[in-house]
Amino acid sequence: MVVVFQIIMALLLIVLIILISFRIGRPKHHTPLPENYKELLNDYVKFYRALTEENKEAFEKRVEQFLSGVKITGVQAEVEDLDKILIAAGAVIPVFAILDWQYMNLHEVLLYPGAFNADFDQHGTDRNIAGMVGTGPLQNVMVLTKWQLRQGFIHADSNRNTAIHEFVHLVDKMDGTTDGVPEIILERKYTERWKQLMNETIMQMKTEGSDIDMYAATNTAEFFAVIAEYFFEQPGLLQQYHPELFEMLERIFQTRKLQTFL
Numbered sequence: 669m670v671v672v673f674q675i676i677m678a679l680l681l682i683v684l685i686i687l688i689s690f691r692i693g694r695p696k697h698h699t700p701l702p703e704n705y706k707e708l709l710n711d712y713v714k715f716y717r718a719l720t721e722e723n724k725e726a727f728e729k730r731v732e733q734f735l736s737g738v739k740i741t742g743v744q745a746e747v748e749d750l751d752k753i754l755i756a757a758g759a760v761i762p763v764f765a766i767l768d769w770q771y772m773n774l775h776e777v778l779l780y781p782g783a784f785n786a787d788f789d790q791h792g793t794d795r796n797i798a799g800m801v802g803t804g805p806l807q808n809v810m811v812l813t814k815w816q817l818r819q820g821f822i823h824a825d826s827n828r829n830t831a832i833h834e835f836v837h838l839v840d841k842m843d844g845t846t847d848g849v850p851e852i853i854l855e856r857k858y859t860e861r862w863k864q865l866m867n868e869t870i871m872q873m874k875t876e877g878s879d880i881d882m883y884a885a886t887n888t889a890e891f892f893a894v895i896a897e898y899f900f901e902q903p904g905l906l907q908q909y910h911p912e913l914f915e916m917l918e919r920i921f922q923t924r925k926l927q928t929f930l
Contacts, residue, residue, distance in 0.1 A: 699735040702749035712750070712821045713757045715764075715900060723926065727764060731756040738774055745781040745814050754821050755779075755812065758831025761900050762839055765922040766853060771838055775808045782815050799834040801841065810834055827898040827905070828881065836896040840889060848888030854920050862916055866891050869913065879909060896921075 702708065706728060709716045716727055734756045740747050755777055763769040784797050799816065802809035812831060820829035843851040848866055849859055866888045872878065873885040884894035898906050899917045907914040918924050 699738065699740045699752055701732055701735055702752060704749070705731065705753050708750055708753040709757065712754060713761075714824050715761050716757065719926070723764075727760060730760040730764065734759050734771075738771070739776040740779060741776060742779045745779050747779050751779060751814060751817060754817050755831060757821070758817070758829065759835050761832055762836050762896060762921060765925055771835075773808055773838055773841055774810060776810075778809060778811045779817070780811060780813045782813055784811070784813070799830045801834055801837045801846075810838070824901075827902040829897050829901050832897050832900055833893045836893045837889065840892055846889045848890075848892035850892070850920060853922070858916065858919060862920075863888070865912060865916060869895075869910075879905075 709728070709731070716724060719727060731753065735752060738759075740752055740755060759771065759774075799812045800810070802811060812834060816830040820826070820831055837846060839853065840846050840848060840850045843849075849863060851859060854862060869878075869880070870885045870888070870891055873880060873882060880898060881894050884891040895906075895913060896917065899914065899921070903914070906917075
């Protein structure tokens with residue numbers, strides 16, 4: 669009995685050491701919340717404007733939580749209050765209806781002034797990337813460009829939003845694979861139909877064209893991110909032109925509970 673007790677105590681000690689080491693090794697970053705953040709949300713984020721007063725308060729709290737846990741760093745770019753709020757809004761929008769969501773796979777967002785290439789260079793003629801979820805040495809890091817970040821929120825009549833696109837990639841990646849099937853939030857009984865619907869739509873886009881941005885036809889991961897942009901930026905149009913896609917995305921992002929979403 670004494671031996672069993674000693675083993676249990678040793679195991680508990682090991683767990684305690686691991687937890688302490690984890691906390692020490694993963695310091696919590698803090699990005700200050702601008703004083704006028706509600707005004708910025710109202711001026712630039714139409715998703716926020718459409719919410720009920722109760723949901724607006726919940727959205728504000730989620731923005732605060734995001735900024736309290738993720739560091740935002742400018743790389744040859746000044747991180748202004750508007751940039752902080754737009755990055756946080758881009759993070760919250762896709763998962764707003766999913767309670768207790770946290771981006772466990774994101775520690776820092778790097779903000780570049782403009783487009784970059786696959787090597788993250790900001791100079792040269794091959795710069796055509798507006799945002800990217802990092803891998804390898806940049807694991808748990810996202811790179812966004814200041815210009816595209818702002819354009820995504822300024823042009824309210826567009827169905828593109830780079831910040832939403834990249835955060836949807838992170839949602840997709842939470843199950844271990846970036847494949848367009850966010851199994852961590854999509855019920856298993858719908859996964860096969862979602863895969864089929866993505867592949868059917870991609871094939872149709874390649875043969876017939878589409879109002880969906882053609883970048884979505886690159887692969888299923890990009891399809892999911894692009895169609896999610898469309899879903900959150902122009903939900904009414906997506907429902908009109910692609911009702912089944914709209915219905916599946918409602919299930920994925922659980923937005924049916926948001927009565928003012930459309």
